[in-house]
Amino acid sequence: MSLAMKLYGYWRSSSAWRVRTALAFKGLEVEHVPVHLVKGGGQQFSSEFVAKNPMAEVPVLELDDGQLLTQSVAILEYLEEAHPSPALLPREPLLRARVRTLVQIVNSGIQPLQNRVVMSELERGGIVADDWARHFIKRGLTAFEQQVARSGGAFSVGDAPSFADIYLVPQLFNARRFSMPLEEFPTLLRIEQRCYELPAFQKARPENQVDAEPL
Amino acid sequence: MSLAMKLYGYWRSSSAWRVRTALAFKGLEVEHVPVHLVKGGGQQFSSEFVAKNPMAEVPVLELDDGQLLTQSVAILEYLEEAHPSPALLPREPLLRARVRTLVQIVNSGIQPLQNRVVMSELERGGIVADDWARHFIKRGLTAFEQQVARSGGAFSVGDAPSFADIYLVPQLFNARRFSMPLEEFPTLLRIEQRCYELPAFQKARPENQVDAEPL
Known part of the structure; x- marks a missing residue:
């Protein structure tokens, strides 16, 4: 059983890109799971993926314990709270x-x-x-x-x-x-x-x- | 000189409505300054208002010291940090x-x-x-x-x-x-x-x- 976080993303998705940057900035390793948004009408619409995110969008961050986080803003705020250093928000x-x-x-x-x-x-x-x-x-x-x-x-x-x-x-x-x-x-x-x-x-x-x- | 916060809003704007709810929940008094989004092509496009928010949108929260905050999410997060009780975010x-x-x-x-x-x-x-x-x-x-x-x-x-x-x-x-x-x-x-x-x-x-x- 793997204990790494997984990031479901797509190379050109700007929302997935944001999460990749925050993870890299904080030195957090993740397994990248590509979801092709174009091929075959879009893999984000597969029933397997929609079960992870009913909005049928990347990114989805799957935590070590299987919890699923969606929406880049929510993911970034979570990463900042769970891994505050190096910071991506000022203090004031x-x-x-x-x-x-x-x-x-x-x-x-x-x-x-x-x-x-x-x-x-x-x-x-x-x-x-x-x-x-x-x-x-x-x-x-x-x-x-x-x-x-x-x-x-x-x-x-x-x-x-x-x-x-x-x-x-x-x-x-x-x-x-x-x-x-x-x-x-x-x-x-x-x-x-x-x-x-x-x-x-x-x-x-x-x-x-x-x-x-x-x- | 007034020291109250001012909320530039519009009765039917859902973004202004969100800020009104958070302010009321936290018991914060504000002066409400209506910006009519329809009349005369929209008062949000006046040069006076665009100087407050270049996106030409309500809400704008003007703090006691004249600082201007825009975007409902940023305003709500600010209110939660500046006035944490009663809370509008869980702790975990x-x-x-x-x-x-x-x-x-x-x-x-x-x-x-x-x-x-x-x-x-x-x-x-x-x-x-x-x-x-x-x-x-x-x-x-x-x-x-x-x-x-x-x-x-x-x-x-x-x-x-x-x-x-x-x-x-x-x-x-x-x-x-x-x-x-x-x-x-x-x-x-x-x-x-x-x-x-x-x-x-x-x-x-x-x-x-x-x-x-x-x-």
């Missing part, structure tokens, strides 16, 4: 709020509106999904840039990496997938560069995953 | 994760996909927005129901109200606005009823707000 409540605001700008303000499920629904309805995605990415990144330009340091909130940076990096990757120009967001690009100087952020990149395909 | 990390998962099922899994901005974009594109909204509400509430039927008690997680219930109640209200049948969700309806037995949940209802209009 107001700074923690700044981090969590940035997280939600991405997690509820952008990502749900440009994920695969929504893109397919839109295309079925004849809407140009890429324009739609760019609209919401731009709105969210503009808000993120403004807040960070005002209160950021080397990273999104202060001089240490936090949840906010973990959400930012995959969102910038997605923005490029939609061919968005990013020169309006100089602070975000500078922070992204600093993030990629850290081994945890490198390790979590899509192209470095066991199930990676050509980009 | 795994139970806290259960709460936060349910919160995100609503906050990122449902609400962004059926809010006003998205509905208008869809209608411009000729998509039947109500069908779209019902699709995503049903997916999310089904996942919520399954998790709560398994691990809930009197409330969504255990026997005390938590963030999860605060997110559930406005989402059920929205489901009814989209004329969704709710008999598939008996556990959620039972929890909703218990919530409404609590004064904080009554006080936060849309129809009890200063800016309420006929439902």
Whole structure:
């Protein structure tokens, strides 16, 4: 019987990417279990996987004792409470709020509106999904840039990496997938560069995953 | 100079409603500043308000010292840290994760996909927005129901109200606005009823707000 944690993910899923970064940052080893979101209509819809997550989404973190955690925000907060060091949240409540605001700008303000499920629904309805995605990415990144330009340091909130940076990096990757120009967001690009100087952020990149395909 | 907190909200906004419930539950007094999301194309787009929140969304919580907090999740986590009693999160990390998962099922899994901005974009594109909204509400509430039927008690997680219930109640209200049948969700309806037995949940209802209009 294995006692390792398992992460059900997909190399290009931004939500799984966030969890990979947090795990790597905290030095936690996991077994990666790929769930192919495209092949055969999507393995996330298999009855076996839906039993793990009724939302039919990655990531799912399976703990040593078999408990299942879903939703990247809940997983990251759990990891921070269970493995507080090295920290991914500042200590001061107001700074923690700044981090969590940035997280939600991405997690509820952008990502749900440009994920695969929504893109397919839109295309079925004849809407140009890429324009739609760019609209919401731009709105969210503009808000993120403004807040960070005002209160950021080397990273999104202060001089240490936090949840906010973990959400930012995959969102910038997605923005490029939609061919968005990013020169309006100089602070975000500078922070992204600093993030990629850290081994945890490198390790979590899509192209470095066991199930990676050509980009 | 006033020293009270101010909540910029709108009677029918589910995100503002969540913050109202948490404030009332913790016995915190605030000055309510209505921002009409419909009148005159939406007061949230005024330059004065966008300076407070570049996402042009309610709620915004303005603290005694003028600091501005946005995003309901960040505001609730802040209130819990700054005013821990009465608690809206359990103490055990795994139970806290259960709460936060349910919160995100609503906050990122449902609400962004059926809010006003998205509905208008869809209608411009000729998509039947109500069908779209019902699709995503049903997916999310089904996942919520399954998790709560398994691990809930009197409330969504255990026997005390938590963030999860605060997110559930406005989402059920929205489901009814989209004329969704709710008999598939008996556990959620039972929890909703218990919530409404609590004064904080009554006080936060849309129809009890200063800016309420006929439902």
